Amino acid sequence: MEFLVITGMSGAGKSQAMKVMEDMGYYCMDNLPPALLPKFAELCYESKRTIDKVAVVVDIRGGEFFYSLFKSLEGLTDKGLGYKILFLDASDKTLIKRYKELRRPHPLNQEGSIIDGIAEERKLLEELKNRSYYIIDTSRLTIGMLKDELYNIFLEGGESRKLSILITSFGFKHGILMDGDLIFDVRFLPNPYYIPELKKVSGENKETKDYVFKWPQTNIFITKVIEMLEFLIPFYIEEGKTQLVVGIGCTGGFHRSVAITNEIGKILKENGHRTIINHRELR
Structure with missing residues (x-):
């Protein structure tokens, strides 16, 4: 079974990516609390062939729950449950532009600066990005181009190179x-x-x-x-x-x-x- 953890910077396109994965036949779960990740994966693996492709979005929207992610990933490994991480990134300039267009605050800095929120999130996600199997920079990608990139990776051979x-x-x-x-x-x-x-x-x-x-x-x-x-x-x-x-x-x-x-x-x-x-x- 394919078990994919989708994460990355807020505003980098995780929601769009999840929609594409659904179109490719993945069973998708958005904003799953990390603590539930091992149990959810176990249920999916026990479903035999009923569910054979799963994509789960986990990010800082989980608030305090997000900090248990690394422990949960270790739990997957301890149970022998395979997984890969897809990390979506974008430049600070691009993220700021997207937030301003949507007129939304950054989840880590609801009342303050978008720039400060992005900087804090980037620091929190640094180790997770380093652990990721796939990394896609969406700074210059339209939604259509992101879709093509995901189809290229997950339907045309699962290319593992990060560039x-x-x-x-x-x-x-x-x-x-x-x-x-x-x-x-x-x-x-x-x-x-x-x-x-x-x-x-x-x-x-x-x-x-x-x-x-x-x-x-x-x-x-x-x-x-x-x-x-x-x-x-x-x-x-x-x-x-x-x-x-x-x-x-x-x-x-x-x-x-x-x-x-x-x-x-x-x-x-x-x-x-x-x-x-x-x-x-x-x-």
């Missing part, structure tokens, strides 16, 4: 990708914009892709970028990085960068990496 790679196309004329870890400029390639029949056809289409990839330098560039990423990824994982943002930029973010982003993303997926493809200017 997810976000490949994003963008247009320099609309501003550089501010949160990119690695930025590649593909404006050295011939621009389909100047081909009348391709001017309004994005890099998502075969006609534009064929034009972009008919140049030898395109394929050489793809090969070299993949080689560089494959060299860097193990070191990012070793350093504890959970998300790598790779930006592919052209002039408008409509033709060349889109076609190349799709190709790099496809190759990384084929190589077994957790990869999300995003096109900033096509939203």
Whole structure:
């Protein structure tokens, strides 16, 4: 039986994740008091095959009960009940923005600063994050992208590596990708914009892709970028990085960068990496 403990920062998307897990056939329980975790898991395991996939959300909403979580996890281990932890995280900036949009106080600081509440929660969850089998940073993910990431992990092989790679196309004329870890400029390639029949056809289409990839330098560039990423990824994982943002930029973010982003993303997926493809200017 699969027994998944979903936890993480408040506002990082645990509720959305639970809905996705339900769609995938998991029996889900939200805000379970940690003290009940071993007993609940035992009941699930004793159900034989009636319940074979379970996801439980445990977080600081449990108040004082939350502090018994580590003892409860040890109880699962003592009983020989296997489990994995999925930790959802997001940047402080993203969490603050989400709280302000929803006009909600932070659960650890109902009357005070959201920033202070986030800092306290991050400190409380540090050890739990270090114990987690899966870590997803939702800072740059839409609900749809989070769904794709969860489906990729839990329905397509249960990828255990903790680094997810976000490949994003963008247009320099609309501003550089501010949160990119690695930025590649593909404006050295011939621009389909100047081909009348391709001017309004994005890099998502075969006609534009064929034009972009008919140049030898395109394929050489793809090969070299993949080689560089494959060299860097193990070191990012070793350093504890959970998300790598790779930006592919052209002039408008409509033709060349889109076609190349799709190709790099496809190759990384084929190589077994957790990869999300995003096109900033096509939203």
